[in-house]
Every structure is written in structure tokens, then in C-alpha cells.
Amino acid sequence: MLELTVIIICLFLNALLASSETALIALNKPTLKALSKQGNEKAQQLLDLRENxxxxxxxxxxxxxxVGAFAAAIGGAGAEEALAPWLHTQFNLSEAMAELLAILIVVIPLTYATVVFGELVPKTLALRRSMHVASLSATWLQAASxxxxxxxxxxxxxxxxIVNFFPAKHTKEEENERENDSSILESVSSQNRQYIMNMVKIERTSIKEIFVPWREVAFIEAPQPILEVEKIVISSGHTRLPVLKNNQVIGILNTKEFLAYQKSGKTDWMGLCRPVVTVQESSWILxxxxxxxxxxxxxxxxxxxxxKTGIVTMEAIFEEIIGDIYDENDDGSLKKILSSVRFS
Structure with missing residues (x-):
């Protein structure tokens, strides 16, 4: 059991190192330089690591x-001490054959686990969120160094x-691209530069990081009398509400359209529901x-x-790019507006 615990810890450490390596390689240096000039200490740390x-x-x-050598040694020793004697007695194998077979039984699954969980999975995840992973790795990498x-x-x-024997040869296009990246970031205003930084950031940001959890979502249960729906609409203060039937989301109701429709004297509000758009938590914001x-x-x-775990709105996505957007509901004004639409 101790050997298994040590091997799992080694796999975790291998994954941590592999993801850090990939994340650092994937970082965009002009972006780091721009962030560093704005006083971002973490960006400066990452830039130092990238520069060397x-x-x-x-x-x-x-x-x-x-980590790899330690895991292999522990796995091999465990196989020789515990598994080899059992194979020797159970299958009447020679000691040499039992030891060889025991090592293979341990090494093959260990190699698979190392490649998948210690290399491929962490590296793939690091590519998706390179800035986040690299930021978490910067401090301990410098300490380890x-x-x-x-x-x-x-x-x-x-x-x-050794590398000096193979001088780097950059094409003119690559050099121009680097110069353009740097000049563009330096030439724009600080506010526009922040927009660019936010765009770079959200390229690898998932919906999970910005969505509203379902427990905080106001919704309408159908079918309900139009007067009951009106109470929910006005008390929520939102311009759009999910409509549920038997715990399934069947549509999205625009509350302003609803109140205008109700004012006309009609009661069959279900026809106002718009089609449902769905996304997975793991989907990228873009x-x-x-x-x-x-x-x-x-x-x-x-x-x-x-x-279903929540909702995400166009406004929430835009706020990730340009910052907070004033909404009538932020100070309760929307409830007053909705009420006035109903009672005017």
C-alpha cells in the first residue's frame, strides 16, 4: 500500500512538472511584457522564466x-518483493522468470499511467489555460531552481x-510578427491594452468560471396563471427568465415582451417563450x-x-472583455421599470 501511495504522489508531481513546462512554452512573450509594464508582478516572474x-x-x-526514476525504483522493488514470490509459488515459475514477469506486470501499467496522467492530460490542460497554470507554477519553479x-x-x-553550435535562424516573417506584436501593444492606450489582455485571457477561460449557479437563478414554472408569472417577473427584476416544465427548461421568457403582451389583455403567455440555447460548463467563453x-x-x-448547473448571459461574457457594465437591475431600477410597464 505504501508503494502505491508513493507512486501516486510521483504521478502527481510528474503531472505538475509536465503541465508547468507546457504552459510556460505556450505563453506569449509580448503579452507578458505588456502586463509586466503595467506592474503585474506575476507576469514579470513568468517573463524571467521565459527569458532563460x-x-x-x-x-x-x-x-x-x-520523480520518474523514484517511481520506477519503488514499483520495481515492490514487484520483486511481493509479486515475484507469489508468481513463483502459484504458477511454479523459475525465480528469474517470476521476477521478470512481476516487473512487467508493474511497469506496463505504470508506464501507461505516467504517459496518460503524468504527461498527456496535464499538458493538454496546460495548453488550454497556459496563463493560469504558468502563474501557479512560477514561484515554486524559481524556488526549485x-x-x-x-x-x-x-x-x-x-x-x-551545445545549442550554440546550432545558431537560431529566424525568417523575416517571424521577426516582423514579433515586432508587430510588441509595437501594437505599446502603441495603444492603457484601456485598449487592457481589452487586448482580457481577450487573450478569455481565449482559454471556460464558462465554469463566469456562469451564475442554478441555485441563484430566478425562473418560472409552467404552466402558471399569467398573474402569478407577473409577480415572479417583477420581483426578479431580470429581463430574461428561464421557463421550466417538469424540471426541464423549455424556453426563455423576455420579461418586457411579457408585460407588454399582458397589457394587451391576452393570457396565453407560453407562446412568448424563445428557444433554449445550451452550453456545457467546460465550453470556452468564446x-x-x-x-x-x-x-x-x-x-x-x-x-x-x-x-443543468446555471446560466450564462451575453452581458457576463462582455464584462470579461471590457469590465463591469451598468445594468438597470444593479440598483433595483429595473424592477421599477418593469412595474411601470405593467401598471402604466
């Missing part, structure tokens, strides 16, 4: 090598010496934005699998 890739990668590689200074410095020196644009909708119901 030989040292950063040496630190990560030392960790990955040590100092602690492992002798061996890291040796590897850094060796790498630089994916949801494009979906809402395509469907010409302002609200989507958020699901985790088949379970």
Missing part, C-alpha cells in the same frame, strides 16, 4: 527525471554550449459567445453532462 529557457527547462527536467542550483547550473551551461451570436440569443442554460 535553458535554466527553466533544466529545473523541470531534473524534477521529472528524479535556487535549491537545485548546482545541478541546474551544470545542465544550463551544457545546454547553452465558443459560447459565437453560439449566442449564431442563435441571436442573450442567455444560455449551462449544463454539466445532462444536469
Amino acid at each position: 529557457p535553458e535554466r527553466t527547462l533544466s529545473t523541470i527536467q531534473v524534477g521529472i527525471t528524479f 535556487r535549491i537545485l542550483n548546482p545541478i541546474v547550473s551544470l545542465l544550463e551551461w551544457s545546454t547553452k554550449k 465558443t459560447a459567445l459565437r453560439l449566442l451570436q449564431d442563435k441571436r440569443a442573450h442567455m444560455a442554460i449551462v449544463f454539466k453532462g445532462n444536469q
Whole structure:
């Protein structure tokens, strides 16, 4: 049991190191420079790590090598001590064959787990959220670099010496692209630069980080008399409300349209419901934005699998880009507006 615990810890550490490596490589240097100029200390940390890739990668590689060797040693020792004798007695194998088979039984699953859970999964996730993962890694990577200074410095020196035999050759297009990235960020105003930074950020931000949990969502249960619906509409103060039937979202009601419809004396309000747009929690914000644009909708119901978990609105997505947007409901004004529409 102790061996299994140690191997799981080693897998976790390997995943941490692998994700940090990928996240740092995926970062955009012009973006980091722009953030650093704004006084972002974390961006400066990441920029320092990116400016000396030989040292950063040496630190990560030392960790990955040590963790991998330790996990293999523990797994091999456990196989030889516990599994080999059992195979020897149960299947009447020779000691050498039992030891070889025991090691294979342990090493093959361990290799699979290391590749999938220690490398592929963390690296893929790091690519999706490179800034977030790299920010979490910056401090401890710098600390590890100092602690492992002798061996890291040796590897850094060796790498630089060997790499110098292969001088970098950048195409004119690549150099122009770098210059353009930097000049664009430096030429715009601080407010517009912040918009650009926000756009870069939300490219790898999921709906899960901005949606309103279902427990906080006001909704209408159908069918209900129009007067009961009116009470919910006015008390909520929202311009759009999900409509449920048998716990299933069947439409979205525009409350201003509803009150205008009610004022005309009609009562069959269900016909006002608009089609439901759905997104998964794991979807990217920009994916949801494009979906809402395509469907010409302002609200989507958020699901985790088949379970509804909340809502996301066009306004919430825009706020991630340009900051807070004033809403009539922020100070309770919308309730007054809705009431006046009803009673005027």
C-alpha cells in the first residue's frame, strides 16, 4: 500500500512538472511584457522564466527525471518483493522468470499511467489555460531552481554550449510578427491594452468560471396563471427568465415582451417563450459567445453532462472583455421599470 501511495504522489508531481513546462512554452512573450509594464508582478516572474529557457527547462527536467526514476525504483522493488514470490509459488515459475514477469506486470501499467496522467492530460490542460497554470507554477519553479542550483547550473551551461553550435535562424516573417506584436501593444492606450489582455485571457477561460449557479437563478414554472408569472417577473427584476416544465427548461421568457403582451389583455403567455440555447460548463467563453451570436440569443442554460448547473448571459461574457457594465437591475431600477410597464 505504501508503494502505491508513493507512486501516486510521483504521478502527481510528474503531472505538475509536465503541465508547468507546457504552459510556460505556450505563453506569449509580448503579452507578458505588456502586463509586466503595467506592474503585474506575476507576469514579470513568468517573463524571467521565459527569458532563460535553458535554466527553466533544466529545473523541470531534473524534477521529472528524479520523480520518474523514484517511481520506477519503488514499483520495481515492490514487484520483486511481493509479486515475484507469489508468481513463483502459484504458477511454479523459475525465480528469474517470476521476477521478470512481476516487473512487467508493474511497469506496463505504470508506464501507461505516467504517459496518460503524468504527461498527456496535464499538458493538454496546460495548453488550454497556459496563463493560469504558468502563474501557479512560477514561484515554486524559481524556488526549485535556487535549491537545485548546482545541478541546474551544470545542465544550463551544457545546454547553452551545445545549442550554440546550432545558431537560431529566424525568417523575416517571424521577426516582423514579433515586432508587430510588441509595437501594437505599446502603441495603444492603457484601456485598449487592457481589452487586448482580457481577450487573450478569455481565449482559454471556460464558462465554469463566469456562469451564475442554478441555485441563484430566478425562473418560472409552467404552466402558471399569467398573474402569478407577473409577480415572479417583477420581483426578479431580470429581463430574461428561464421557463421550466417538469424540471426541464423549455424556453426563455423576455420579461418586457411579457408585460407588454399582458397589457394587451391576452393570457396565453407560453407562446412568448424563445428557444433554449445550451452550453456545457467546460465550453470556452468564446465558443459560447459565437453560439449566442449564431442563435441571436442573450442567455444560455449551462449544463454539466445532462444536469443543468446555471446560466450564462451575453452581458457576463462582455464584462470579461471590457469590465463591469451598468445594468438597470444593479440598483433595483429595473424592477421599477418593469412595474411601470405593467401598471402604466
